[in-house]
Amino acid sequence: MGLFRVGKGDLMLIIGPIGFTAPWILLGLIVLPILWILLRAVPPAPIRRRFPGVALLLGLQDEEHQSDKTPWWLLLLRSLAIAALIAGFAGPVLNPEPREPGTGPLLVLLDGTWADARDWPRRIDRVEQALSEAARDDRPAAVVTLTDRPEGDLPFRAAQSWAAQLPGLAPEAWAPDGAVDWAEGLDGGFDTIWLSDGLAYDWREDVLAALQDRGNVRVFESPRPVYGLRPAAFEDGAIALSATRATAGDEAAVTIGASGLDPNGIERRLAEAEMTFPAGETEAALALSLPPELRNRVSRFEVVGTRSAGAVSLTDDALKRREVALIAGQDDRESLELLNPTHYLEQALEPVADLLDGGLSEVLLANPDAIILADVATIPDGQADALEEWVEAGGLLVRFAGPRLAASDVSRNDEDPLLPVRLRAGGRSVGGAMSWGEPKALRSFDAESPFSGLTIPGDVTVNAQVLAQPDPTLSERTIASLTDGTPLVTRKRIGAGQVVLFHVTANAEWSSLPLSGLFVSMLERLAISTRPAQLEAEELAGTTWSIDQRLTAFGQAEEAGNLPGVSGEDLAAQVPGPDTPPGLYAGEDRRIALNVIGPETVLTPAVWPGNVPVEGIVTTEERPLGGLLLSLALAVLAIDVLAALWLAGRLTGPRAAALVGALAVLPMGGEVRAQETTDEAFAVDVTAEVTLAHVLTGDAEIDRVAEAGLSGLGEVLFRRTSVEPAEPVGVDLEEDELALFPFLYWPVTADMVRPSDAAYAKLNAYLRTGGMILFDTRDADVSGYGGTTPAGRKLQELARPLDVPPLEQIPDDHVLTRTFYLLQDFPGRHREGGLWVEAAPPDAEAVEGMPFRDLNDNVTPVVIGGNDWAAAWAVDDGGRRMFPVGRGFAGEQQREIAYRFGVNLIMHVLTGNYKSDQVHVPALLDRLGN
Secondary structure, eight states, X not given: OEEEEEETTEEEEEETTEEESSGGGGXXXXXXXXXXXXXXXXXXXXXXXXXXXXXXXXXOOOXXXXXXXXXXXXXXXXXXXXXXXXXXHTOEEESXXXXXXXXXXXXXEEOOSGGGGGGHHHHHHHHHHHHHHHHHTTOEEEEEETTBOOSSSOOOEEGGGGTTTGGGOOOOSSOOOSHHHHHHTOOSOOEEEEEXXXXXXXXXXXXXXXXXXXXXXXXXXXXXXXXXXXXXXXXXXXXXXXXXXXXXXXXXXXXXXXXXXXXTXXXXXXXXXXXXXXXXXXXEEEEEOXXXXXXXXXXXXXXXXXXXXXXXXXXXXXGSOEEEEEEEOOOTTTTOGGGSTTHHHHHHHTTTEEEEOSOHHHHHHHOOSEEEEESOOOOXXXXXXXXXXXXXXXXXEEEEOOHHHHHSOTTSSSOOTTSSSOBOSSOEETTSTTOOSSOEEBOOOOTTSTTTTOOOOTXXXXXXXXXXXXXXXXXXXXXXXXXXXXXXXXXXXETTEEEEEESSOSSSSSBSGGGSHHHHHHHHHHHSOOSOSSOOHHHHTXXXXXXXXXXXXXXXXXXXXXXXXXXXXXXHTTOOOSSSOSEEEEOSSOEEEEOSSOTTOOOOBOOOOTTSOEEEOOOOOOEEOHHHHHHHHHHHHHHHHHHHHHHTTOOOHHHHHHHHHHHHHXXXXXXXXXHHHHHHHHHHHHHHSOOOEEEOOSOHHHHHHHHHHHHHHHHHHHHHSSOOOOOOEEEOTTTSOXXXXXXXXXXXXXXXXXXXXXXXXXXXXXXXXTOEEEXXXXXXXXXXXXXXXXXXXXXXXXXXXXXXXXXXXXXXXOGGGTSSSOOSOOOSSSSSOOEEEEOOOTTXXXXXXXXXXOOOSSOOSEEEEOSOHHHHHOBOTTSOBOSOOSSHHHHHHHHHHHHHHHHHHHHHHHHOSGGGGGGGHHHHHHHHHO
């Protein structure tokens, strides 16, 4: 309990979750005991007299009764009614916000980073509450985000004037830079409300000190966790994903989703897996195994359900299909395909890599990711030097042994730079000079081996091999061996690249390894990660990169537009900012992803000094209770009237029924007024912005698609036009007011219930007063408007009571073809369906000098088609397209035209046929000339 000042001269009494804006009225509760005594004394108690003749009256009943005193329960009702009246007039408020009013200017400061995006609507709600408090205290206010700071002085002005600008505030996908100089350069005194993203930055302490020098500082932080997803890497045959969180807490599981384009070119969720943060840990890891074809399609990983750029990791060429060159030594048995040294290599690599043919000099010019030499013993000096330079730059050289390598003198006395170990002469085979008693099997792979975890089939054996000379470095260079300990695969690193030698042939002559699935897995683990994970400035020096897709703070990839190019040195720094926004950058032969979270990024929570109050950003809505208590008092008084009449014996007959009916109407009237108040608030909300609506059909799936379609169209309108639509609304034709919406999308279903006559009256009034309805039969209009499909027949039934003007297929010069975009056809998910609009006047003629006629001067009230536009426009909660449209590039072009049709349609609804007014230009010019 306590008293708090809520405004200039105003006090609020807080008792638990309820506050009173006029607490002095509660003093009236003191008189309740006196009222109890007075009410109990009325009526006065009768005097008791004993009279013997009373016995004659036994068994008789009076028509009227009068109590000698008021019953206690009736007194309690009356006392409750009076108490409710007193409390109602005292201005009760549920969830009051206790505060002391401030004075002077108020700065509302937001970090405005990607970490704010996870609960940005809540932050805006908290900003609105702060501005409301400032307006109540007549304080000027300024709203600033650190990632988009204003130049010069703070823009202080009336707090209520910021309301229109709050929807335009948005976070950026990077951390602010230069905040200290900005804060230290501020002038004047002001208080600050700082909505922090919850992360620690090296500039935060200095900015806080500068703001405290100007006035009081209050900090608000969200308790929701901040997640960061690091870039994906390919390790040990799986995609290695790791994530970090700012605060170590209880065990938490998040879902990681992999998205990319399907064969039709539509972005879809390709895979999902669960990643778990152990209790007390801030790091989590996940190994995601995907088939190579599916892995090549992945364009992004994300923490599902978190709208933040930090929870998204774009992928680049690191996980994409590689270029591999295959080169074999001369072979006399080229006609025998199974004995071809590269046959099994081709079979293993063709599904996952682009194979290059040609000589060594030629493939080096192509700069492949990997080069495989099958039984190539001697490399000419000139080519050997070039090959060594290529390996040092990050290439992968894989060599296979064979008869030629075994018979040569390569790497005998001195280690060849392009072989990982020295070799013994002759090799070893079953029945040879250095013979085995029987073929040897493979030993399990060590944990340090790139093949670790692979299962070795029992039928894989080795009959022959080239042997390595004993050497102190042999054990550390051996990554696979036989059961007797002899090396089977050795590896040596050279610069940024590596050389790998299989001590057996690439075909099945010396072993059964190429015949097994293990061979494919071993090649994949070796040939997939051929470029360094970290970008080096020297590697990108002198290059310029253009951003192809830009990542917003909310984790959505969008077209970058005409942003300037970025130098390779800046891109290699991997620091997102205004000049290097996160996204996907394209060069001549490579794509590089710049993510918000880097491989070494660690999220640390912000730590605030003890003298700075830190609160949550969740706002509790204050709810006035005065009306409820006054209504309760009236209801109790009504019950008191009924009780008093009942005690007096007058609550009988028709008069009683009429009274009960009249009292029953009272709460109903109050409910209607409440509903009217609710409808009024709803009307204000939907008319404050452009709100698109769809007719509820009763089919949950169709209604869901319609809502998603209008949401997708709304996003396109927001990005491309000055229209900023609100979230779409489903409309019940029987209950809702249609005049609030400029546009209705009506998906026609074959089993839809016909609206009532009252609903048709509203629909006809809606069409006459400028509304537009788009009827969509979703059947590709296969038989034309009014055809014989089930949806077409239902449309005829639905449209019959409507006051629809004469229709025609849309002419080439209709204003819908040029409202915003120049269009010739109007596809949705289907392409060939026609479009019907209000017919042009019979006397409409083209004017000299204009390419189109002066058609009907109003917005066409009805548009009819069957191309399923909502499915083409539809996006899910993550902004991804929900349904495929066509195939490949042609399908995406069809979807783009569908969006353009939607834009033209809405612009036509909002602006009318203003472009048709151009037909009057010649007449106006002629008059001006006169």
